[in-house]
Amino acid sequence: MRVALLAESFLPHMNGVTGSVLHVLRHLAAEGHETLVIAPRAGEITTDLHGARTELLRSAPLPSYPEVRVVFARAARLTAILRDFRPDVVHLASPFVLGWQGLAAADALHVPAVAVYQTDVVAYAEKYGMPHAAALVGRHVARLHRRATLTLAPSTASLQQLEALGVDRLRRWGRGVDTACFGxxxxxxxxxxxxxxxxxxxxxxxxxxxxxxxxxxxxxxxxxxxxxxxxxxxxxxxxxxxxxxxxxxxxxxxxxxxxxxxxxxxxxxxxxxxxxxxxxxxxxxxxxxxxxxxxxxxxxxxxxxxxxxxxxxxxxxxxxxxxxxxxxxxxxxxxxxxxxxxxxVRHRTWDALCGQLVEHYEDARMLRPIDDALRRRAGIRPFTPSAGAAVRPRWSRYVALGDSLTEGLCDTSRMPAGQHRGWADRLAQLLAHESSEAGPFRYANLAVRSRRVRHLTAEQLPQALALRPDLVSILMGANDLVGRRVDIARLAAELEESVRALRDAGIDVLLVTPFLPRRRAAVVFERRFAAFASELRRIAADTGAMLLDLDAIPAIGNLDLWAYDRVHLRSRGHRFLAYRAAEVLGVPDAEALGGLDAALHADDDPVVHGTWLSRDLLPWVWRRLRGRTAGDGIAPKHSDYIVIGGRGDVRAPTRAS
Missing domain, CATH: 3.40.50.2000 (Glycogen Phosphorylase B;)
Incomplete structure (x- = not known):
């Protein structure tokens, strides 16, 4: 990979931004990546840059803080430098002035930009006696980070600060510590x-x-x-x-x-x-x-x-x-x-943190083409809330609506023959654990395989309202989107009616965007799924629903998360989806818990016989020709509430009280 790093400050002035850039350069070089540093020229550099090319630009010192220098480079100049280097991703280290121009250059070349938030410039403006400038600075920071493909923030507090400014695509990325040096x-x-x-x-x-x-x-x-x-x-x-x-x-x-x-x-x-x-x-x-x-x-x-x-x-x-x-x-x-x-801090090494950084680069590379396509169609770009930043209520009654993905098909981990768990079951256990001190947690799952949005409106919504939940999740639409003809606007309008009915009843709603595996055969449906996801973003914004936007989490398409039938998630995929949903709902440390869960549980996928053609595809085609679906005659697995204890134990069904 070729990475261009634009740093607002650099050597010989040493600070947190410079230090992290040097660690990133060392790691990227060790992994065989090529790097370019674009930064202010401030003096002689004797430090090892680990083979990085440099473009040091003329700069001026801040009058009140001469160690900090500001580059006033035109976007056209930066575009030419980047075009010559041909980066796969642009890394913006604590962007403000140079970073803004770097974003313009990255946009001109359609290159993903990852903005790393490291300096609270709004607070700095206030500390340096410029309170009237703080509001202007805040608006500039918000515009800059909203424009970046991804923003990485180092702490819960900075995630919350950026969310309050309206920054819409955030990931947590901390800092490593050199345990070989400090001990x-x-x-x-x-x-x-x-x-x-x-x-x-x-x-x-x-x-x-x-x-x-x-x-x-x-x-x-x-x-x-x-x-x-x-x-x-x-x-x-x-x-x-x-x-x-x-x-x-x-x-x-x-x-x-x-x-x-x-x-x-x-x-x-x-x-x-x-x-x-x-x-x-x-x-x-x-x-x-x-x-x-x-x-x-x-x-x-x-x-x-x-x-x-x-x-x-x-x-x-x-x-x-x-x-x-x-x-x-x-x-x-x-x-x-x-x-x-x-x-x-024993495990917070720079190698581990920089490995995570490369994963964020890869996500940005997958997101940039999606963003560009949506901009051309005036769509709304994928949205990722920060992990754990939201303050959530203590829900006690959760109902899951959807199709086979929410029913849990192909998630057979530790389940009796013929039964499935699924991401919603796993999410319910996480929520029950968080709400254990507030009393019993009730969960119902009304999802049935092969269901479409019309079934959501006609069947599942009335059942859900009768149960009087305080939280409902909806993952629906994939079966409509793979049909011969689909009217995206009509489909979204019908789903929106269900969301509004739930919200009018005072129920919190978690919307989940349908998603596809990263397979060649799925490409023919990508435009439909992207357009529908854009509609769901609008619906979430208009109704106050929470959104798990899987377009902004490209890893969901990784084939190691998908089952043998190529259209459902395996157990690993359901775990992944459950913990991403938990993050949106504000479950503390959901990301860390997900990693621990994945490490402790090996997938025990069932042994399957026959080829995919004879076992999965031909039966699906035959049902479609006869006007039948795999869900005909199948009832929801939890049509009434079950009670889940804080440790995940399940008790008998119970009516809503």
């Missing part, structure tokens, strides 16, 4: 004796700038037996040296010197309230140092309060002092927190 073994008695002999060291590492709120550390003044050590540099250093006269300022440290300093701290403290992630927090954890950080933004995902550190109330400096004092005064607690801290 408890780097702790140095000699360093401690030189910097703060006989003292408990409370340390900070980071840029010395207003947005980091380092001046808040004055709240730690005269804390018995401690010495504050500040590692870093920046425009606020002189003011901070006056505000913190008893602190030790080491200046900027890198490599082994930084690792030694971090590991030699007793407590790491980070007061910044505008962190999208908090890389130095993660490096402190890797170094076996307990962390005290503000309970807002990126640190919330990194620090486990009372396990490996403390999160204090944002803005409450008395609470900050109390949390630091708690650790300073208890060496046993520090040791316990330190062990947990080191263990918490």
């Amino acid at each position: 408890p073994e780097r702790r140095s008695g000699a360093w401690r004796a030189r910097v703060a002999p006989g003292k408990t060291i409370v340390g900070y590492v980071g840029r010395l700038a207003p947005e980091k709120q380092v001046e808040d550390l004055a709240a730690l003044a005269r804390l018995d037996g401690t010495r504050l050590v500040i590692v870093g540099d920046g425009p606020a250093r002189q003011a901070l040296e006056r505000a913190l006269p008893d602190a030790v300022f080491t200046g900027h440290l890198t490599g082994d010197a930084l690792a030694e300093a971090l590991a030699s701290f007793d407590v790491f403290v980070h007061p910044g309230e505008s962190e999208t992630f908090g890389q130095t927090i993660q490096e402190a954890l890797a170094s076996g140092v307990p962390v005290v950080a503000t309970g807002i933004g990126g640190p919330v995902d990194l620090v486990r309060s009372s396990v490996d550190g403390w999160l204090y109330r944002p803005g409450d400096l008395r609470d900050l002092r109390a949390r630091v004092a708690d650790l300073v005064g208890d060496a046993g607690k520090r040791r316990a927190f330190a062990a947990s801290a080191h263990e918490s």
Whole structure:
């Protein structure tokens, strides 16, 4: 793969954006990918760029922060550079000015663009005394990220922030930590004796700038037996040296010197309230140092309060002092927190994170042609909500509507002969677990194989309304879309009537877009499925329904998720779909739970006999010729509620109360 990385800041200025770009370059080179870096020219570069080509452009320093430089390159110039390189994907590292022009160039060449959100520029505008500019900055950030093929955000807080700005296609992508560099073994008695002999060291590492709120550390003044050590540099250093006269300022440290300093701290403290992630927090954890950080933004995902550190109330400096004092005064607690801290980041390597990044690149490459086709037809592009960012109610009655996919055909994992589970059954168990403290969870599944949208309206909708659920899922339309003739607008209008009837009854609705396997034979239906999905996006927006937009999750088409009959999901595919639905519904840690479930459960697909032609295709054709379907005479498997316990146990059917 050929990857062009556009970075708003770059060497020799070292910050979080530059550091992550260097790690990505190293990983991509090791995997055999070709890279190009487009960035501001700011001085001599002596760092190994791992074979990357560079296009360093003229730039101007920000007056209030000269280490940050701004490139004013025309989109035509960037288009020419990219056309010469022929990238498969454009990676926008913390895009703002250069990134906006890079997006225009990527659009001109129809190349997917992956925007990596790393800097809360809205908060920065406010910290630097430009409150009136913050609203303009927010609108620019929203337009930029809505235009990108994918946006990657590092934390739950940044996902929520971007969603609030209206950014519609988000994925969670954190940061790796160099566990070979940062570790408890780097702790140095000699360093401690030189910097703060006989003292408990409370340390900070980071840029010395207003947005980091380092001046808040004055709240730690005269804390018995401690010495504050500040590692870093920046425009606020002189003011901070006056505000913190008893602190030790080491200046900027890198490599082994930084690792030694971090590991030699007793407590790491980070007061910044505008962190999208908090890389130095993660490096402190890797170094076996307990962390005290503000309970807002990126640190919330990194620090486990009372396990490996403390999160204090944002803005409450008395609470900050109390949390630091708690650790300073208890060496046993520090040791316990330190062990947990080191263990918490053991698997967050840059190799693992960059492997995920390449998967996001591949998704973007599949999404770009879909986006282009929809733009030509004035359709609505696929939408992916962020994982776990939504706040959801505690549902207690869930009804699934649909066809064979929701019935669960071909998901025979751990089921008696002739019975199926399916993604909706699996989702119901996840929701039951989350609602276990609120009482019994009731679930009905009215889906029947071969059903069409007309059956949804005439049969399933009245049954669902009679059950008085608080959540309904609808995955319907695939059987209509593979017919000889289909009127997409009429089909969507009929489905919309059902959605509105449910919403008018006060019921939450999860809409799921129909999808296809990535097979050559499926290409003839792609345009229909894409047009119908675009209609579902409109319906969801107009009715307030939630949407699981599988056009934005290309992995659903991977053939290893599909069963032997080529038209249904196997057990692995149903698990995948269930956890993607759980993400939309706000089930905490759904992505991680899905990965664990996949690792623990091997598919036990049934042994099948005969060829696909004789076993699957010819019987389907014969039924169609006779005007029959596979669902004739079949009743829903759960036409009434069953009760699912928090651990997934199923009890007898029960009428809605």
